Amino acid sequence: MATYDTIIIGAGGMGSAVAYHAARRGQRVLAIDRFTPAHDKGSSHGRSRVIRKAYFEDPRYVPMLHRAYELWHxxxxxxxxxxxxxxxxxxxxxxxxxxxxxxxxxxxxxxxxxxxxxxxxxxxxxxxxxxxxxxxxxxxxxxxFHLPERAIQLHLQLAETNGAEFRWSTEVRSWKATPDEVRIATSDGEHVAKNLVITAGAWLPTLANALALPIxxxxxxxxxxxxxxxxxxxxxxxxxxxxxxxxxxxxxxxxxxxxxxxxxxxxxxxxxxxxxxxxxxxxxxxxxxxxxxxxxxxxxxxxxxxxxxxxxxxTPDDHFILDRHPQHENVIIAGGFSGHGFKFAPLVGEITADLLDANAEREPIGLFEIKRLMRGPR
Ligand SMILES: Cc1cc2nc3c(=O)[nH]c(=O)nc-3n(C[C@H](O)[C@H](O)[C@H](O)COP(=O)(O)OP(=O)(O)OC[C@H]3O[C@@H](n4cnc5c(N)ncnc54)[C@H](O)[C@@H]3O)c2cc1C
Known part of the structure; x- marks a missing residue:
């Protein structure tokens, strides 16, 4: 029996936002991180991040930026x-x-x-x-600009208020998915959930190594x-x-x-x-x-x-990955943020929560599909 609806690997910039947006919809959430809250070992530290809308990377980001701004406000x-x-x-x-x-x-x-x-x-x-x-x-x-460490702390606080649980200083070593559940082996024992979200930042290549993503x-x-x-x-x-x-x-x-x-x-x-x-x-x-x-x-x-x-x-095209795992419907990957992702963090939380919610009818966004990056058979 799955104890949780969703386990999140990595409670940094994106994982903290996913934890909040999933928990506020009533999901039983466990977020696991190898370090401590708002730490300085990943990609979300350094006191400030630029936020802007006139997006030279690709104008298709603009509607998402409008929504991200609303969520930051x-x-x-x-x-x-x-x-x-x-x-x-x-x-x-x-x-x-x-x-x-x-x-x-x-x-x-x-x-x-x-x-x-x-x-x-x-x-x-x-x-x-x-x-x-x-x-x-x-x-x-x-x-x-905005303040990344504080944003993470606030997302974590709100997630906890909405019932999310956390395991800090706990490393996820492997995971195994079937259509009904995902088993996660950590340095502190095994946890089981219906769904898995991988928001492991720079450790994504290790946690999704079977996909051999060109990251x-x-x-x-x-x-x-x-x-x-x-x-x-x-x-x-x-x-x-x-x-x-x-x-x-x-x-x-x-x-x-x-x-x-x-x-x-x-x-x-x-x-x-x-x-x-x-x-x-x-x-x-x-x-x-x-x-x-x-x-x-x-x-x-x-x-x-x-x-x-x-x-x-x-990623090779500098666009994000925000999609279901190609072999496992109940595993969602949010990564490859290519040095410009923080301004989208609450939107990544919202979209991921939608993907976890059968009633939300959200489809993955074409720009962020994983299959564009896969070398082998799709
Ligand atoms: C120097 C710099 C400047 C940037 N400037 C901007 C900017 O101005 N504007 C902007 O929008 N974006 C910017 N970005 C990009 C943005 O900061 C990142 O896209 C974003 O922070 C990535 O968040 P994340 O959640 O993917 O990674 P992280 O916040 O690093 O979170 C990943 C988490 O996963 C955990 N984890 C990994 N493996 C495991 C495991 N096996 N078990 C348990 N936990 C695990 C890690 O401990 C970590 O907490 C910048 C990035 C950098 C590095």
Whole structure:
């Protein structure tokens, strides 16, 4: 007899949201995590994450972003907290860069409010930036950043209030599914449920190894800098930004208190595995971003204040996986968030809860289907 309706492997950014959305619908939920709540060993730590709607990655994400924003606002309202900070998002780069064109096309297609600025206007409005003379900026006021660790804590609290149970510091070693139940073997014994959700982040390749998914785990280093003029880097004077240069991309998030802005490189990290990740700070981690800062955000060119090593879980097309397991209807996989998933976390919770609920009649989303990634027979 299954003790639970659903077991969730991984209670990080996505698993915590799934736990809440499934539990609030009356499911008996158990979420298991190898670490502790809102830990710093996976992909959801580092104090801040960018949230934006003009999506250069693909305009098909926009309707989902509208819903994700609604759910983030709902979380703020229900908990009396403020996770969302709307300082705006500035996309900078050469006008012909495919991502700048992507942001503009997406904003126009979906009627998203935005401003197109030249380099002089960018510097005039936000003196902390020094774009290249030919750069343009697409500014989206309806964007900014939110607070991932707090979001996880709140989702966990709400899940618990709705009856979800948790096992922390417990590693799932294997699972076995039949149409009626899923048995999960952990470092602390076996658990049985009707359904399984795998939200294991960078450990997805291990937990779904039979699928041989073509996923790459990428090392990413977050860096915090002491600015020369701290006031110019606060969220009321500086937007979050992504800067596309000829062959690289850097992003930044302003400071909310005295911690200094976070400025780091987007992609370009070593390919690794979750267990082999090098969490130390290498000389080149700092020197690469400092060279960028000297050229384009000179106000932030002070001492390095802190760093945190994190992981992207990349699919070949950078789109997510959110689908039923191809061999097991009662196993749902939510992973491969490819470095841009956090802003969708409550929506991933809602969609997964729908997929678990026969009455919800939700079909998996084509863009996120697992079969597009499978090499062998489907
Ligand atoms: C540096 C960095 C910057 C980013 N910036 C942005 C951004 O600005 N905007 C944005 O939208 N997204 C951003 N992202 C992406 C986003 O943060 C991730 O997509 C998201 O956090 C992934 O959540 P997750 O639940 O898949 O992974 P995690 O939060 O890592 O959760 C996975 C969980 O599974 C657990 N687990 C794994 N294996 C087992 C096992 N065998 N047994 C038990 N538990 C297990 C882990 O302990 C972990 O808690 C960024 C990511 C990084 C790394």
């Amino acid at each position: 709902e979380l703020d309202r229900n908990t009396n907290e403020k996770l969302l900070h709307f300082c705006g998002v500035l996309n900078m780069g050469p006008a012909e860069h495919e991502c700048i064109r992507g942001v503009l096309d997406c904003a126009r297609e979906h009627g998203l409010p935005h401003e197109l600025l030249d380099a002089t206007e960018i510097e005039r409005r936000w003196p902390t930036f020094k774009p290249a003379p030919d750069d343009v900026g697409v500014f989206e006021a309806d964007g900014g 790459k785990i990428e090392r990413q280093v977050q860096l915090w800098w002491k600015p020369k003029d701290a006031a110019l880097c606060r969220h009321d004077r500086m937007p979050a930004f992504i800067h596309f240069t000829a062959d690289r991309a850097y992003y930044g998030i302003p400071s909310t208190a005295d911690e200094g802005p976070k400025i780091a490189r987007h992609h370009g990290g070593d390919i690794t595995t979750a267990d082999a990740l090098d969490r130390s700070l290498r000389t080149e981690d700092e020197s690469d971003v400092r060279a960028y800062i000297r050229n384009h955000v000179p106000n932030a060119d002070g001492p390095l204040l802190a760093h945190a090593v994190c992981m992207y879980t990349n």
